[in-house]
Amino acid sequence: MDQFILMGENISEFKKTLERIEEKLISAGKIYSAIQFQIWLVAMLLYYIVIAPLDTVPWQLTMAYWVSAFAIFSYSSMKIWKRMSNLFRSYGKDIREKPSFGIGIFLSWTSGAVLGWGFIPGVLLKMGVNSAHAIGFLSFISISVFGMFITFLYLAESLEREMIPAFLVPALGILTVLIAAPEDMVYAGFVVGFGFSLTVLAYLYNAFRALG
Amino acid sequence: MFRELIENHALGNPVRLSIMLYLLPRGKVLFRELMTILEITPGNLDSHLKKLEKEGYVVIKKIIADRPRTVIEITEKGAEEVGSYLRALKKLIENLGEVGEK
Numbered sequence: 001m002d003q004f005i006l007m008g009e010n011i012s013e014f015k016k017t018l019e020r021i022e023e024k025l026i027s028a029g030k031i032y033s034a035i036q037f038q039i040w041l042v043a044m045l046l047y048y049i050v051i052a053p054l055d056t057v058p059w060q061l062t063m064a065y066w067v068s069a070f071a072i073f074s075y076s077s078m079k080i081w082k083r084m085s086n087l088f089r090s091y092g093k094d095i096r097e098k099p100s101f102g103i104g105i106f107l108s109w110t111s112g113a114v115l116g117w118g119f120i121p122g123v124l125l126k127m128g129v130n131s132a133h134a135i136g137f138l139s140f141i142s143i144s145v146f147g148m149f150i151t152f153l154y155l156a157e158s159l160e161r162e163m164i165p166a167f168l169v170p171a172l173g174i175l176t177v178l179i180a181a182p183e184d185m186v187y188a189g190f191v192v193g194f195g196f197s198l199t200v201l202a203y204l205y206n207a208f209r210a211l212g
Numbered sequence: 213m214f215r216e217l218i219e220n221h222a223l224g225n226p227v228r229l230s231i232m233l234y235l236l237p238r239g240k241v242l243f244r245e246l247m248t249i250l251e252i253t254p255g256n257l258d259s260h261l262k263k264l265e266k267e268g269y270v271v272i273k274k275i276i277a278d279r280p281r282t283v284i285e286i287t288e289k290g291a292e293e294v295g296s297y298l299r300a301l302k303k304l305i306e307n308l309g310e311v312g313e314k
């Protein structure tokens with residue numbers, strides 16, 4: 001009888017250990033996602049610091065800054081993504097073997113860029129260049145992040161609730177952008193920053209919650 | 213099934229399973245770091261890493277920074293294997309629990 005009780009205790013202890021391991025792995029995945037969004041925030045906020053002392057912002061500076069920022073972001077994303085895909089693989093979800101997943105992420109950002117930086121500002125040019133670009137910027141972020149959210153949901157079978165503020169807040173910002181004229185582009189930046197901060201916060205909160 | 217998981221599997225050894233679990237969220241670690249975390253001798257760690265490398269679960273790389281260092285990196289196969297090993301263990305524990313309840 002004692003032997004059976006001891007066995008039962010050992011089993012429940014072993015089960016708890018396995019659960020703790022699982023929780024730590026989930027938590028690590030959430031922290032990596034938070035880092036991804038935080039890198040975007042750092043790049044965006046640094047841009048505002050760089051342009052703050054300038055009366056006019058030369059387009060060459062903006063272009064050079066964002067090309068470099070994209071290069072750094074892509075490099076760090078690749079590093080983080082490699083670790084995240086290993087975590088996904090350990091959950092039994094091999095997203096790297098699904099080329100459609102990578103295509104989904106790529107299409108999200110390219111469609112966001114085409115609509116947000118090309119089509120939408122072009123259509124709204126009558127509202128003024130600044131407002132058109134601010135709405136374009138908010139559209140770019142909300143379309144791209146929403147696309148990522150859908151890609152994760154359908155192709156990785158992972159409902160990333162934490163991502164919702166990162167696309168919903170900029171989408172709602174489109175409705176209110178005109179109240180901030182003529183500083184609507186700065187306003188758009190803060191709206192995106194706020195949305196991304198909420199996403200980072202949600203990922204960190206859930207990472208610690210997963211640890212119990 | 214239990215015997216297969218514990219005795220015949222490369223991850224059946226607690227040190228090797230600990231190495232893989234430490235590596236999984238980090239991607240890669242230094243040999244020295246693993247040695248400190250696991251509190252084992254270099255020779256002992258080396259023999260476990262060789263076994264994991266032979267199975268294709270890790271890659272051992274020598275890098276020269278300010279001084280030579282050994283970096284251990286988890287492979288895709290290793291990540292997949294440690295995940296399926298944990299799931300198998302969990303399933304086994306659940307089955308044992310059900311038997312215990314009966």
